[in-house]
Amino acid sequence: MSPFELVAPTTPEEAVAALRAGPPGETAVVAGGTDLLLDVEGGRTAPTRVVSLRRLPWRTLDWNGPTLTVGSMLPLRSLELDPEVRARMPGLYDAVRAVGSIALRHRATLGGNLGRSAPASDLVPVLLVLDAEVDLVGPLGARSVPVDQFVRASRATALGPHELIRSVRCPEARPSAYLWQRVRPSNDISQIAVAVAFSPSGRRWSVAVGGVPPRPVLLPEVAETLGSGRPTDAAVRRAIAGAARSVPIAADRRASEEYRRHLVGTLLDRAVRRLATRPEVPA
Amino acid sequence: MTDAELTVRVNGRTERLADVPGDERLLDTLRWRLGLKGTKEGCRTGDCGACTVLVDGVTVLSCLTLAHDVADQAVTTVEHVADDPVGAGVVRAFQQAGALQCGYCTPGFVVALTGLLKERGTDAPTEELLEGLQGNLCRCTGYAAIARAVARVREELA
Numbered sequence: 001m002s003p004f005e006l007v008a009p010t011t012p013e014e015a016v017a018a019l020r021a022g023p024p025g026e027t028a029v030v031a032g033g034t035d036l037l038l039d040v041e042g043g044r045t046a047p048t049r050v051v052s053l054r055r056l057p058w059r060t061l062d063w064n065g066p067t068l069t070v071g072s073m074l075p076l077r078s079l080e081l082d083p084e085v086r087a088r089m090p091g092l093y094d095a096v097r098a099v100g101s102i103a104l105r106h107r108a109t110l111g112g113n114l115g116r117s118a119p120a121s122d123l124v125p126v127l128l129v130l131d132a133e134v135d136l137v138g139p140l141g142a143r144s145v146p147v148d149q150f151v152r153a154s155r156a157t158a159l160g161p162h163e164l165i166r167s168v169r170c171p172e173a174r175p176s177a178y179l180w181q182r183v184r185p186s187n188d189i190s191q192i193a194v195a196v197a198f199s200p201s202g203r204r205w206s207v208a209v210g211g212v213p214p215r216p217v218l219l220p221e222v223a224e225t226l227g228s229g230r231p232t233d234a235a236v237r238r239a240i241a242g243a244a245r246s247v248p249i250a251a252d253r254r255a256s257e258e259y260r261r262h263l264v265g266t267l268l269d270r271a272v273r274r275l276a277t278r279p280e281v282p283a
Numbered sequence: 284m285t286d287a288e289l290t291v292r293v294n295g296r297t298e299r300l301a302d303v304p305g306d307e308r309l310l311d312t313l314r315w316r317l318g319l320k321g322t323k324e325g326c327r328t329g330d331c332g333a334c335t336v337l338v339d340g341v342t343v344l345s346c347l348t349l350a351h352d353v354a355d356q357a358v359t360t361v362e363h364v365a366d367d368p369v370g371a372g373v374v375r376a377f378q379q380a381g382a383l384q385c386g387y388c389t390p391g392f393v394v395a396l397t398g399l400l401k402e403r404g405t406d407a408p409t410e411e412l413l414e415g416l417q418g419n420l421c422r423c424t425g426y427a428a429i430a431r432a433v434a435r436v437r438e439e440l441a
Contacts, residue, residue, distance in 0.1 A: 003304055003305070003306050004305050004306045005305050006287075006305025006306070006349065006351050007305075008351065008352075008354075030349070030352075033347055033348065033349055033352065034329055034344070034347045037308075037347050037349070038328055038329065038347070040306070041327060041328065050305060050306075052349070052351070052352060054352050077341070081402075100329065100418065101329075101332060101344075101417055101418020101419075102342060102395070102398075102399065102415050102418060103332060103335050103342035103343055103344045103395060103398075103418055104329055104344055104347070104418060106338075106341045106342055106343050107343050107344070107347065107348060185417065186417035186418060187330045187417070187418060187420075
């Protein structure tokens with residue numbers, strides 16, 4: 001394991017300055033540390049300087065009408081225990097609970113999960129179907145990026161030099177679900193996962209799949225098949241077939257391609273049926 | 284690299300530690316600087332829960348926590364978990380149920396269950412408590428006795 005210098009700035013401006021001051025390519029940002037420290041321990045990354053965001057005032061959770069804004073440093077466990085999140089963004093609740101264990105979720109954060117952008121992230125698929133925006137601060141000021149553009153590839157994001165994730169915004173409370181398949185329910189990575197949401201204002205479905213390297217993806221054609229309200233059985237069957245066909249998956253050591261294509265349909269079916277009877281979904 | 288001073292409250296005592304490197308894990312601070320060997324190193328990758336401690340009353344994995352990230356916070360390890368009535372009840376439940384074999388995972392289980400009961404209330408359903416212990420692994424596979432300890436913890440707390 002490599003030694004590193006740790007700095008813990010107290011304001012966003014100081015944090016950006018600390019990033020600029022660090023040696024390029026050798027400076028890392030740490031939120032909860034539950035993913036970065038694994039890579040440091042395993043020798044996959046060897047930063048000489050680490051900027052900890054723990055002192056920044058970013059452990060917030062705010063509702064503004066239908067919009068939920070989550071500070072990037074809020075522990076996932078706080079998100080999970082918020083009764084409004086569970087009621088109004090049930091898919092986000094499902095996804096948070098899929099991450100590690102409770103003790104891990106007391107440290108892990110939404111900002112860290114996005115910034116690290118692991119290919120099998122359990123949070124990215126649901127953020128995709130919620131049309132989440134990632135709020136960034138950096139040397140040139142603040143900007144927001146849709147999560148679909150923020151996550152570029154495995155471990156690659158749209159973060160510019162010296163930029164930090166301040167918060168994640170979900171613009172609309174949506175009936176939503178996140179279902180996954182793993183060898184073991186806990187402490188494992190999803191072989192495949194499906195996130196589904198229905199937008200009451202846009203009267204449209206969104207579908208995303210996770211556990212498909214290099215990154216979770218939206219399936220707009222599949223979502224369209226589901227129509228603009230409670231889907232018919234035939235529409236659900238078409239969506240299942242479409243998902244199984246279009247998902248960009250291959251075999252790896254976690255599962256075969258055939259198994260994954262089969263599971264996408266099964267999980268999609270369950271997720272849509274769970275949501276179809278919600279009052280926000282018109283018949 | 285610079286080694287900084289770290290002030291942290293461990294089991295009710297304020298510890299002022301000099302020369303703590305930035306990359307030092309809380310697990311190593313507890314075991315090697317403070318001699319609190321009850322907290323175990325199992326996998327060191329956040330999978331097994333043997334290193335679970337309480338930080339400001341909630342469970343964290345000390346192997347994946349930087350020591351400096353808990354500066355000025357209150358850490359409770361298994362050695363002092365029974366100072367609290369909930370922790371004491373958990374310890375009794377484990378004793379009464381004979382919920383240990385080799386014992387290596389026991390500190391993690393005891394701290395994790397104590398943290399969960401303090402977070403969710405001592406009337407939390409047994410099912411939620413069992414599910415909440417998914418992050419703790421017992422390599423002896425002695426889960427049946429551990430589940431019995433969880434099931435009887437309410438009696439011990441009454």
